[in-house]
Every structure is written in structure tokens, then in C-alpha cells.
Amino acid sequence: MKNNRKFILVVGARPNFMKIAPLLLEMQKYQSIEGSSGDNISYLLVHTGQHYDLQMSDVFFQDLNIPEPDVNLEVGSGSHAMQTAEILVRFEKACLRDKPDWIIVVGDVNSTMACTLVAVKLGIKVAHIEAGLRSFDRTMPEEINRLVTDSLADLLFTPSEDADENLLREGIPESKIKRVGNIMIDSLLTNVEKARSLEPYKSYGVEENKYILATLHRPANVDNQEHLSQIMNNLMDLSKKLPIIFPLHPRTKNNLLQQGLLSEVNLPPNLIFCNPVGYLESIGLVDKARFVLTDSGGLQEETTFLGVPCLTLRPNTERPITITLGTNKLTSVEKLRDDIDQMLEGNLSAGKIPELWDGLTSQRILKILISQSH
Ligand code: UD1
Secondary structure, three states: OOOEEEEEEEEOOHHHHHHHHHHHHHHHHHHHHOOOOOOEEEEEEEEOOOOOOHHHHHHHHHHOOOOOOOEEOOOOOOOHHHHHHHHHHHHHHHHHHHOOOEEEEEOOOHHHHHHHHHHHHOOOEEEEEOOOOOOOOOOOHHHHHHHHHHHHOOEEEEOOHHHHHHHHHOOOOHHHEEEOOOHHHHHHHHHHHHHHHHOHHHHHOOOOOOOEEEEOOOHHHHOOHHHHHHHHHHHHHHOOOOOEEEEOOHHHHHHHHHOOOOOHHHOOOOEEEEOOOOHHHHHHHHHOOOEEEEOOHHHHHHHHHHOOOEEEEOOOOOOOHHHHOOOEEEEOOOOHHHHHHHHHHOOOOOOOOOOOOOOOHHHHHHHHHHHOOO
């Protein structure tokens, strides 16, 4: 007998889009070939609207060929409680109306956690992609989102062995844990040649391998005034050695503006601020950077895959494999100057690509989803 299964795929914020795009594509392919023997699947794409700007959301839909969302909950910005509460109320209505069998959530943003909570309370199964990552730092909102989501989800799709170990240690039954690899790498492999061919660094007047890409947006780095001005001092010094391209997240831009750190008079010409960049531009800029300075989760993985050195301005990471195997190194405001010098001298390991970061993760996920009973 044929199974009919309905999925809701959830996206909310910038780092979600490249994790959903490959699964959507697999689902489209499956639908187009499913014959009389195959199970039927249908799906809806729900955007919570946590991110809503052209540069934080729409441009990723274009770059990654993601179709328009079927539903946009338009929750917008707010405090954590407000944003989460809005998602709870609006996503519950969507689930009651559309009655999915499963919801699929990705990553660790507020939308991931809130939609999970709604679904489990309605008896809808939840699959979490990128499960099991832990920074063990509960001051980070993402860590809370990961802990809640993983403790409630029915299927936990993990990218690496450390994630499996974290989940087992927390008492998650082994049968729920499926190591499938890193779905972001599916998007990266699909798009890297196109991104390279755009040569986005040229429009900033810099040369291949002769610039640094910087992105910072974590509250711990950019909401603290003193911390942010120390970081800026380091970047100004560094820009005397190599140009820095620094796409500004809205949170970072607001904080820099408030501190008067964005006025033209203060800025050295080689510290190049720009608007947030889309997916293709970001990959293209990473690929040809001498090194990347970041506090993003995704960039730690993309640099490891592309073999580009990465300095992560955080005391910890939920992606330790990028350090043990890859090209990533943690740094702090205190150590930044020394670590930057080391990077400029080229004192870094070549790095390896972790197992199952092979572009086939979305295929593995869909196969498992289809093999599940309702
Ligand atoms: C969120 C995620 C974080 C992720 C980051 C990527 C949570 C808890 N945090 O943090 O894990 O790394 O996205 O960007 O889910 N804003 C705009 N336009 C937008 C969206 C936001 O201007 O389209 C501004 C608003 O002023 C908002 C601020 O940016 O208050 C922060 O946005 P928010 O989604 O609350 O958190 P992020 O810092 O982006």
C-alpha cells in the first residue's frame, strides 16, 4: 500500500536557507519520479519571517533557487520571548490548517526551537537537521535552542560523530540518531563553481588571496561596547597590512553607528564595510580570502571545506571538528593581534574535509524520512 506523507519544511533566519535548499530539491526530484510503486510525498515551505530584509532573506532565495514560501508567518524582530511567542502562535495555526505528518527544522535559531515546540504538542513528528551540536555554553541563545529542539525531536540528523556522542550522553535513544553528514555542504558543492566565476572580490578593488573577510554578529562580540571598540582597533591595524572586507549584519551596523565608529573620518580606506552579502557572493569572497575572521557557525564549516584558514572570535564552538580536522582556530579579543600575525605568516594547518561532507546528505535524509512510518 502507498504511503502519503506531508511535510512542512521550516526556515526563519539567514543560516537556515542553505540547509533547506538541498532537501527541497531532493523532494522535488522525488515527486517528479515517484511512480506507481513509490510513496507519495507533499511538502510546504514555511518561512517564519524571523529574517525579512532583502539582504538577509530574499537574496538567499534567489541565489539558492528556493521557491517562494507557501506560508510566511511574518514574525519579524523582537526580544527572544516576543519572537518565540509570535512564532508559537502563528505556526500553531499553520499546523492546524495544513496538518503535516512531519515538520523538518534546521540549525539552531529561534524559529527552529519554536516550531519544534508547536509540532510536538500537536502530535506532529519532528526531524531536526544539524542535530547534536553543542558549544556547552548556555549563555548563547543558540545552545538553548539546540538543547530544547534535540530533546523533543523524533529524528536527529547529525553532521559528525561528536554530535552523535553529545546526543547519546544526553540520553537520546540511539535509534533516533542518524548520522547523515553536513547538508550545508550539499549547497556549497552545488554552487561553488558559480560563486567562483562571479569573482566578487574584484568589485571591492582587492586581489585574490590578498584580502581578509570579516563577519561578526554575535551579541557577545558586538553588543558589548568596549569589546566592539577593541575589535575595531585590531581591524584598523590589520587593515594597514591587508584590506579587510567586512559585510555588516544589521545588529553590528546598529552598534557601530551608536558608538560613532562608522563615520568616514575614522575609517582607514582598507577597512571596507558593505551591506550583508548573499550566498554566492559570500562563498566567492571566502574562497579567495587569505583568511576569514568570523563568529558565524556556517563560515567555520565553509572555510574548512574550502581549505581557507579561519579565526573564530569566540571562546568555544559547537563545531569542534572544524578545529580538530579543519582549518579553524578559536581566538579572543586578547589574543586577536597575535593570532592575526600567525595567520599572516601562514602558520596554519592544511586541514581535511570531514567524513560525509560530500554533497549527498540531503539524499540520505530523504531516504530515511521516506522509510519512516507516519
Ligand atoms: C539570528 C540567530 C543567530 C544567527 C543569526 C544569523 C537566533 C537566536 N539568533 O541572530 O543564531 O547566527 O540570526 O544572522 O535565532 N534585523 C534586520 N533585518 C532582518 C533581521 C534582523 O534589520 O532581516 C535586525 C533587527 O534589528 C533585529 C536584529 O537584526 O533586532 C537581530 O536579529 P535577530 O533575528 O533577532 O537575531 P540575529 O542577531 O540576526
